[in-house]
Amino acid sequence: MENVSNSLGWLQANLLNLVLVVLIAIAAYWAAGMVKKFIVHLGKSYEHLDETLFHFLGSIARYAVMIVAGLMILDRFGIQTASLVAILGAAGLAVGLALQGTLTSLAAGVMLILFRPYKVGDFAEAAGTFGKIDAITLFTTDLITFDNQHIIIPNSEIWGAKIINHSHHAVRGVDLVASVAYGSDIKKVKASIAKVLKANEHVLADPAPFVEVETLGASSVDLLVRPFVNGENYFDAKYSLPQAIYEQFAKDGIEIPFQQIVIHNA
Incomplete structure (x- = not known):
C-alpha cells in the first residue's frame, strides 16, 4: 500500500510535467517535420541546387529539433542537462575523430553538390x-x-x-592530327580533309572546322584538324574521322609518311 501511495503522490506532483512533456513531444515532432519539409522544398525551388543535399540538411535539422525537445523534457524533471550536453559533445568529438576520413568525404560531397x-x-x-x-x-x-x-x-x-x-559545353572541338609526307601539296591535303569533314553528319558548319599546319616533324608535315560537334557526338567523331581521312588520302593519292631508316654504304 505504501508503494501505491508513493506512486500516486509522484503522479500528483508531476502531473503538470507529464502533460507538458506530452505537449512538448507532440509540438517537437510536428515542428521537426515542418522544418525538414521547408528545407527540402527550398532545394526543390531552385533547379540549380541538388535535392540530395537538402534532404540531408533537412534530416539534420529534424534531429536537432528533436534533441532540443529531449533536453527540454529532461529539464522539466529536474535532470541537469549541462553534464549530458558535455558528454554528448565529447562523444561527438570522439566519433568525429574516428570518422575523420568519412567526414572529409562528406564535406567534399557537400561542396560538389553545391558548386556542381x-x-x-x-x-x-x-x-x-x-x-x-x-x-x-x-x-x-x-x-x-x-x-x-x-x-x-x-x-x-x-x-x-x-x-x-567533357560535357560542360554543348559544342566541343575534336582535336585530330593528320600527317602527310614532305613534298605533299598542302592545299590539296586541306581540300581532301575538307571533303571528309563536310561528309560527316556530326561536324558542324558553325563554328567552322580549323585545319592548319601545326608542326614540321622529322619525317612528316603534321596538320591540326579541329572540327566542332555537339557534345553527345564527340566520341563518334573522334573515332570515325581518322579512318575517313586515311581513306580519303588514299583516294586522292596523298602520301601518308612512315618512319624509315636509310642506310648509306660507305
Missing part, C-alpha cells in the same frame, strides 16, 4: 578516372567507364583535385 562541377550523365575525368557520371552522393561519386566498369570514388579524392568535365 559535373552532374549525372556528364562525361568527366575525376581522380584520374574517366567515365560517365552515374550517381553523386554525399560521400562518393559513381562513374561508368567505357568498358562498363562501375567505379566508386570517395568525394575527398575528387574535391581539391583537377576535374575535367
Whole structure:
C-alpha cells in the first residue's frame, strides 16, 4: 500500500510535467517535420541546387529539433542537462575523430553538390578516372567507364583535385592530327580533309572546322584538324574521322609518311 501511495503522490506532483512533456513531444515532432519539409522544398525551388543535399540538411535539422525537445523534457524533471550536453559533445568529438576520413568525404560531397562541377550523365575525368557520371552522393561519386566498369570514388579524392568535365559545353572541338609526307601539296591535303569533314553528319558548319599546319616533324608535315560537334557526338567523331581521312588520302593519292631508316654504304 505504501508503494501505491508513493506512486500516486509522484503522479500528483508531476502531473503538470507529464502533460507538458506530452505537449512538448507532440509540438517537437510536428515542428521537426515542418522544418525538414521547408528545407527540402527550398532545394526543390531552385533547379540549380541538388535535392540530395537538402534532404540531408533537412534530416539534420529534424534531429536537432528533436534533441532540443529531449533536453527540454529532461529539464522539466529536474535532470541537469549541462553534464549530458558535455558528454554528448565529447562523444561527438570522439566519433568525429574516428570518422575523420568519412567526414572529409562528406564535406567534399557537400561542396560538389553545391558548386556542381559535373552532374549525372556528364562525361568527366575525376581522380584520374574517366567515365560517365552515374550517381553523386554525399560521400562518393559513381562513374561508368567505357568498358562498363562501375567505379566508386570517395568525394575527398575528387574535391581539391583537377576535374575535367567533357560535357560542360554543348559544342566541343575534336582535336585530330593528320600527317602527310614532305613534298605533299598542302592545299590539296586541306581540300581532301575538307571533303571528309563536310561528309560527316556530326561536324558542324558553325563554328567552322580549323585545319592548319601545326608542326614540321622529322619525317612528316603534321596538320591540326579541329572540327566542332555537339557534345553527345564527340566520341563518334573522334573515332570515325581518322579512318575517313586515311581513306580519303588514299583516294586522292596523298602520301601518308612512315618512319624509315636509310642506310648509306660507305
